[in-house]
Amino acid sequence: MNRPLSLVAALLLTTAASAQERYATRTGHISFQSETPLERIEAHNHKATSVLDASTMAFEMAVLMKGFEFEKALMQEHFNENYVESDKYPKATFKGKVSGITAEDLKQVGSKEVTVEGELTMHGVTKPVKATGTMGLEAGGTIRARGSFIIKPEDYNITIPGMVRDNIAKEIAVTVQVDLARL
Amino acid sequence: MKRIVILIALVAIAGAAWYAWYEYDRVAEHTSELDAVETIDAAALLKAYTDDENAANARFNGKVLLVTGTVREVKAPENGLVDVVLETGDPLAGVVCQFAQADVPATLTTGTQARIKGVATGLLMDVVLQRCAAVE
Numbered sequence: 468m469n470r471p472l473s474l475v476a477a478l479l480l481t482t483a484a485s486a487q488e489r490y491a492t493r494t495g496h497i498s499f500q501s502e503t504p505l506e507r508i509e510a511h512n513h514k515a516t517s518v519l520d521a522s523t524m525a526f527e528m529a530v531l532m533k534g535f536e537f538e539k540a541l542m543q544e545h546f547n548e549n550y551v552e553s554d555k556y557p558k559a560t561f562k563g564k565v566s567g568i569t570a571e572d573l574k575q576v577g578s579k580e581v582t583v584e585g586e587l588t589m590h591g592v593t594k595p596v597k598a599t600g601t602m603g604l605e606a607g608g609t610i611r612a613r614g615s616f617i618i619k620p621e622d623y624n625i626t627i628p629g630m631v632r633d634n635i636a637k638e639i640a641v642t643v644q645v646d647l648a649r650l
Numbered sequence: 651m652k653r654i655v656i657l658i659a660l661v662a663i664a665g666a667a668w669y670a671w672y673e674y675d676r677v678a679e680h681t682s683e684l685d686a687v688e689t690i691d692a693a694a695l696l697k698a699y700t701d702d703e704n705a706a707n708a709r710f711n712g713k714v715l716l717v718t719g720t721v722r723e724v725k726a727p728e729n730g731l732v733d734v735v736l737e738t739g740d741p742l743a744g745v746v747c748q749f750a751q752a753d754v755p756a757t758l759t760t761g762t763q764a765r766i767k768g769v770a771t772g773l774l775m776d777v778v779l780q781r782c783a784a785v786e
Binding site for chain 2: 493494496513514516529530531533534536538539540541543547553554557558
């Protein structure tokens with residue numbers, strides 16, 4: 468099988484020994500909200516892939532743009548066809564590093580405030596982003612991470628037509644929720 | 651004559667306003683009501699994506715597919731959604747069909763043969779289909 472190995476896949480295909488420090492999910496939840504006086508727009512994607520290497524605190528995510536679901540079909544069509552051009556740019560990816568927590572912290576149940584800094588690639592543009600949130604080990608053995616950050620559509624060359632410019636916020640709030648299981 | 655013109659104009663404006671509101675408020679149709687553009691086996695679908703992801707994206711993404719295969723796993727509900735994973739022969743990758751919890755028939759269990767319609771969204775670790783509906 469001629470599958471191109473992304474770093475996410477490469478992380479999953481490591482040896483059993485090194486995999487002990489790695490946690491992953493295929494069902495991460497990413498949502499975003501645009502809030503203006505005229506309209507509130509929200510979309511959800513429950514199929515984000517995410518990997519955390521606890522030995523280095525490297526953190527990666529990937530999401531399919533067509534997987535974002537909106538309340539209204541027209542919004543979803545405009546999002547895919549006019550804004551993020553998901554036929555041309557089907558995925559968004561994030562590669563970064565978590566600070567504020569260590570591999571030792573993740574061996575004990577509890578949660579800590581963390582910062583995740585890295586690069587988000589979307590619509591063919593890569594920009595640095597910084598998210599804040601919490602991360603910690605749950606009693607069941609999964610690592611629970613919650614965070615949020617702000618992006619500006621214009622930073623990713625996403626053009627909003629003048630007719631709906633007042634309906635879409637200049638800053639979009641992105642929320643990330645992942646529960647990572649040990650590989 | 652003038653009254654007729656005004657009446658026609660008002661009817662046209664009301665019609666346009668109704669259509670604009672209808673379009674704005676429209677929700678996605680349930681996949682069970684939509685025709686599949688292609689019927690494909692789960693293993694063949696994964697192979698199409700892994701052989702040439704760009705070509706598969708163009709061929710499948712955003713389209714309703716009817717995927718056939720053996721159910722590898724029915725995952726526990728999460729956020730009102732249930733993932734049904736179809737066997738592909740690759741232990742690291744499946745075809746994941748995301749259902750609304752209420753749409754999963756009780757007959758869809760591990761090991762059964764399934765025919766599932768869903769909207770293809772692309773390949774991550776698995777091929778992902780959303781808004782899925784089981785086909786009798």
